[in-house]
Every structure is written in structure tokens, then in C-alpha cells.
Amino acid sequence: MFDDFFVRALLAGIGIAIIAGPLGCFVVWRRMAYFGDTIAHSALLGVALGYLLGINIELGVLVVGVAIALILLLLERDGRLPRDALLGVLSHSTLAIGLVMMALMSSQKVDLMHLLTGDILSVTKFDLAVIYGAGLLMLIGIYTIWRPLLAVTVNEELARAEGMRPEFARAAFLMLMALLIAIAIKIVGILLITSLLIIPAATARRLINSPEQMAFAASLIGVLAVCGGLFSSYQLDIPSGPAIVLAALVLFILSYLLSTMIKKRI
Amino acid sequence: MLQLIPTHDLKAARLSTSASQSTSESQKLISLRNVGVNRDGRWLIRGIDIDVAPGEIVTLVGPNGSGKSTTAKVALNIIKPDEGEVQRKQGLRVGYVPQKFEIEPMLPLTVSRLLNLTAHHSEKEISKALELVGVAEHAHTTVQTLSGGEFQRVMMARAMLRKPDLLVLDEPAQGVDYSGEIALYDLIKNIRNDTGCGVLLISHDLHLVMAETDIVVCLNGHVCCTGTPQVVSASKEYKELFGSRAVEGVAVYQHHHDHTHLADGKVLHSDGSVTDHCHPEDGHHDV
Numbered sequence: 113m114f115d116d117f118f119v120r121a122l123l124a125g126i127g128i129a130i131i132a133g134p135l136g137c138f139v140v141w142r143r144m145a146y147f148g149d150t151i152a153h154s155a156l157l158g159v160a161l162g163y164l165l166g167i168n169i170e171l172g173v174l175v176v177g178v179a180i181a182l183i184l185l186l187l188e189r190d191g192r193l194p195r196d197a198l199l200g201v202l203s204h205s206t207l208a209i210g211l212v213m214m215a216l217m218s219s220q221k222v223d224l225m226h227l228l229t230g231d232i233l234s235v236t237k238f239d240l241a242v243i244y245g246a247g248l249l250m251l252i253g254i255y256t257i258w259r260p261l262l263a264v265t266v267n268e269e270l271a272r273a274e275g276m277r278p279e280f281a282r283a284a285f286l287m288l289m290a291l292l293i294a295i296a297i298k299i300v301g302i303l304l305i306t307s308l309l310i311i312p313a314a315t316a317r318r319l320i321n322s323p324e325q326m327a328f329a330a331s332l333i334g335v336l337a338v339c340g341g342l343f344s345s346y347q348l349d350i351p352s353g354p355a356i357v358l359a360a361l362v363l364f365i366l367s368y369l370l371s372t373m374i375k376k377r378i
Numbered sequence: 379m380l381q382l383i384p385t386h387d388l389k390a391a392r393l394s395t396s397a398s399q400s401t402s403e404s405q406k407l408i409s410l411r412n413v414g415v416n417r418d419g420r421w422l423i424r425g426i427d428i429d430v431a432p433g434e435i436v437t438l439v440g441p442n443g444s445g446k447s448t449t450a451k452v453a454l455n456i457i458k459p460d461e462g463e464v465q466r467k468q469g470l471r472v473g474y475v476p477q478k479f480e481i482e483p484m485l486p487l488t489v490s491r492l493l494n495l496t497a498h499h500s501e502k503e504i505s506k507a508l509e510l511v512g513v514a515e516h517a518h519t520t521v522q523t524l525s526g527g528e529f530q531r532v533m534m535a536r537a538m539l540r541k542p543d544l545l546v547l548d549e550p551a552q553g554v555d556y557s558g559e560i561a562l563y564d565l566i567k568n569i570r571n572d573t574g575c576g577v578l579l580i581s582h583d584l585h586l587v588m589a590e591t592d593i594v595v596c597l598n599g600h601v602c603c604t605g606t607p608q609v610v611s612a613s614k615e616y617k618e619l620f621g622s623r624a625v626e627g628v629a630v631y632q633h634h635h636d637h638t639h640l641a642d643g644k645v646l647h648s649d650g651s652v653t654d655h656c657h658p659e660d661g662h663h664d665v
Contacts, residue, residue, distance in 0.1 A: 140484045141482050141484055141485045142482075143482070259495075259496070262495065263495050263496045265482070265485065266481055266482075266485070266487070266492070266495060267476060267479055267481075269451065269454075269456050269474075269476055270474055270476050270495075270496075271495075271496060272454075272455070272456045273454040273455065273456055273472055273474040273476075273546070274472070274474065274496040274497070274540070275496070276496055313484075314484070317484050317486065320486055321486045321488060321520065322486055322487075322488065322491055323485060323486060323487065323491070325486070326486055
């Protein structure tokens with residue numbers, strides 16, 4: 113059944129959605145949507161580097177993503193620029209460098225549209241092995257840093273006073289984000305990856321009352337969005353990446369209406 | 379709700395404190411020695427010496443920006459001092475109630491989950507702690523819907539669950555109304571009396587915390603003056619720092635025992651009698 117491109121696409125999307133659930137919750141709780149965008153934009157530079165050095169594209173994206181996360185950590189500690197200004201500088205400059213490099217590489221014609229919106233139907237068996245291998249490690253990683261990262265998210269100084277190690281949890285979280293974006297670029301693309309992190313988490317928030325439940329619910333909603341998006345993409349012949357995001361949007365609106373109805377009844 | 383403390387009790391409490399102060403240095407919970415914190419070439423605090431012994435309530439007072447919170451954060455190991463040293467008793471357990479803060483509304487968090495944030499406590503322990511601070515009914519309430527006073531009580535319960543040797547409270551009465559504030563300081567006193575823990579309290583209203591405080595440290599980047607509340611409030615440095623109005627505030631407090639306005643509008647006098655109204659000769663009151 114792995115020979116069917118549609119089954120491979122479905123499995124890849126489901127794998128990404130499961131990991132994006134808990135990570136997306138932290139992106140929403142820590143107000144890091146712009147950070148997700150920045151890492152995603154830097155992926156274009158990663159792709160260009162990958163072609164230039166003749167290495168695996170995902171590896172190029174991962175290296176650049178980790179580098180950007182580290183630069184951000186260092187500059188943030190320096191404290192001369194506020195975080196969102198820093199992100200603005202990093203986000204658009206890496207995007208621009210990536211675009212210029214690609215234009216200069218005349219020998220390699222890169223399909224920019226696929227990079228921007230994803231190409232889930234071209235997932236290979238190797239891609240699947242990478243997604244589920246890395247995904248398993250990442251879930252273990254999230255489980256390990258869950259408590260300190262949640263404590264830091266509630267109040268950093270409280271967590272520090274009570275012996276948690278905020279630096280480690282925060283750095284590990286940024287690395288996990290870079291890793292997720294590297295393996296997810298192919299599925300939903302640079303422009304849409306942040307939405308897969310944020311929309312399921314925001315959808316789950318309306319229905320749930322504990323952080324752990326919200327993480328599970330976000331994963332589940334992400335999986336539903338991937339399935340709904342891919343089937344409608346197949347049926348209606350629309351691009352798969354945007355279709356997945358739109359399916360997530362439909363679930364978000366439904367949860368919004370549902371929670372409004374519940375509130376009115378009370 | 380408000381326990382009125384006759385002056386002779388205060389004296390007794392202070393005597394016992396001076397006895398505890400004579401204990402050896404090694405029994406201090408925490409000692410800051412000549413501590414300084416420098417940010418961008420400016421000393422936020424410098425030359426700070428503070429000790430907290432078990433069972434002792436030390437209050438930091440000072441105007442905004444005088445380095446009260448910075449000092450507390452150095453004591454808590456949140457900030458590393460650029461100068462001087464901090465000594466902690468080995469295995470010191472700290473309970474911390476930070477300055478009033480908001481919890482991200484997108485984060486679904488109930489009170490009992492907040493109490494379990496950095497360590498696990500049983501359901502029974504949690505409901506006991508919440509009961510002690512008077513918010514037992516809120517165990518499963520979403521934290522973002524609590525009032526300011528309820529939230530501070532929950533944070534207090536949270537700090538107590540850690541069975542701390544040292545309780546650090548940064549403006550615990552912020553966003554709490556006057557009578558809630560009195561109840562809060564009462565609670566701090568009870569915790570100290572029941573557990574024997576040391577308390578490092580930050581407050582801007584000396585006249586309210588005075589009754590229970592053993593030592594007041596008056597800060598303005600450096601230690602202006604330190605000593606018993608009476609000594610500090612009478613000192614020249616304190617008057618210069620806060621102006622004569624603050625000193626009047628202390629004076630008001632000392633008349634505070636005269637009478638208390640009850641919820642039904644009646645007046646409870648210090649001799650225990652209750653009347654419908656207060657009279658000018660009853661002295662001042664704050665409520």
C-alpha cells in the first residue's frame with residue numbers, strides 16, 4: 113500500500129500533524145507565531161544551500177533553521193533589539209538571500225511554487241521513514257521538556273526560582289521547531305507551515321481545559337485537517353498544501369461556533 | 379478577620395527576634411553580602427547586606443525602582459549578582475510568590491494544575507493548602523478567571539505546598555483591596571507561626587506590614603537604613619525617602635487599633651465594644 117502516492121501523502125501528513133500538535137500549542141502559548149514564520153522563511157535559504165553544496169535539501173533546511181534559532185537566542189540575550197524586530201530582520205533577510213541565490217543558480221531550475229506551498233503528493237518511502245523516525249524522537253523530546261517548558265511559559269522567574277532550567281527547555285524547544293519545519297516543508301511548504309502549528313492549537317483551545325488535553329486535541333485536529341484537505345484536494349483537483357490549511361480553518365470556525373453555542377446555553 | 383495585636387505582644391515578638399538574631403551565621407537561611415547588580419553600566423542595587431533567619435519576617439521597603447524586586451531575585455538565584463556573594467543554607471527550599479503577573483489566556487490552566495506546575499502534589503495536599511488560604515472552592519477554576527486577591531491566595535497556597543524554609547513574597551497585596559490586604563498579611567503571619575519558615579517580604583506600604591515585621595530594610599539602590607519598624611520609620615533616611623506623608627501613614631497605622639469598621643457599618647473598638655458610628659475622639663482609621 114506504500115506504493116500508492118496518495119497513501120504515502122496521507123501518512124506523511126498525519127505524522128507531521130501529530131508532532132505539530134504539542135509544538136503548536138507552545139507556539140500559541142508563548143506567542144511565537146512570528147518565530148515559526150521566520151524559521152520557515154529561512155528554509156528557502158536552506159534549500160538554496162542544499163542545492164549549492166549538493167546535500168540533502170531537508171538537511172540544508174535543518175542546518176539553516178538551527179542556525180537562525182541559535183542566532184535569535186544569542187541576540188535576544190544581548191537585549192538591544194526587541195524580539196519581533198529581530199525576527200523581522202532575520203525572517204526577510206534570509207528569505208531574500210535564498211531567493212537571490214536561487215536566481216543565480218541558473219543550472220538548477222527550482223520549482224519555487226512547490227517550495228512555497230508544498231508538494232505532498234511527491235512524498236517518497238524514504239521521506240516517510242524520515243518523518244516517522246525523526247517524529248518519534250521529537251515526541252520523546254517534547255515529553256522530556258514538557259514540565260519545565262510549561263513552567264517557563266507560565267512564569268519564567270517562578271520556574272527558575274523553583275529549580276527548573278529555563279535555558280535548556282527553551283533551547284530544546286527551538287531546536288524541535290527547526291526540526292519540525294525541516295521535515296514539514298515538503299508537505300505544506302514555506303508559506304503554510306506556521307498555520308499547521310497554530311490553527312489546530314487555536315481550535316483545540318476552545319474545547320479543552322488542561323494543557324495536556326489541548327496538545328492531544330491539537331494533534332487530533334491536525335490529523336483531521338490533513339485527511340480532509342487531502343481528500344478534497346483529490347476530489348476537487350486543488351493544491352494539497354492550501355487544501356490542508358483550509359480544512360484546518362473549517363475546523364477552527366466549527367469549534368468557534370460550537371463554543372459560542374455552549375456559552376450561550378450556560 | 380483582622381487580629382488586633384496589643385503593643386506588648388509586639389514587644390515580646392521583637393525580643394524573641396533579637397534572641398534569634400544572636401544565633402550563629404551558619405543558621406541563617408540566606409545571607410546577602412555586599413551584593414550589587416549592574417545593568418548597562420548602571421548599578422540597580424549595590425552594597426546590599428540582608429539576612430533572613432528561620433521564623434523571621436524581613437520586609438524590604440522602598441520607592442519604585444529602588445531595587446526591591448532585584449534584591450529578591452538575587453536572593454532567589456534568578457539573577458546572578460555582579461558583585462558580592464549570596465550564601466544559602468544547604469538544601470534550602472524556597473517558596474516564591476512573584477509580583478502580580480498575567481497568565482496567557484490561550485493556556486488552559488486550572489488552579490490545581492497551576493499548583494502542580496513544577497512538582498507533583500496529591501489532590502488531598504492541594505485541597506488542604508487551598509483551604510488554608512480560604513479558596514478551597516476554586517481547585518478546578520480556570521486561573522484566568524480568578525480575581526486579583528484569589529490569585530494571590532492561590533499563589534500563596536502554591537508556595538506553601540513546597541514546604542519552604544524561606545518564603546519570598548514580592549508585593550503579594552498588589553491588586554488586592556484594603557481588607558483583603560490585611561487578611562493576606564494575617565495569613566503570612568500565620569504561615570510563619572505554624573511552619574517557622576523565614577519570610578522575605580517586599581512591600582511599599584510599611585504602615586500595614588509593620589505589626590508582624592521583625593526587621594525592615596529600607597532600600598533605594600543601597601540599604602538606606604535597617605532595623606525594627608519603629609527604628610526605621612523614625613529614622614531621618616526613611617523620612618527623606620518617603621516624605622513626611624509616609625511617616626504620617628505610619629502614625630495612622632498606630633492609631634489603627636482604635637477601632638475597625640465592620641461589614642454591617644458598625645464600629646468595633648479596641649476595648650471590644652461595638653457602636654453604630656465612630657466618634658472623632660476614637661482616633662484615626664483607614665477603612
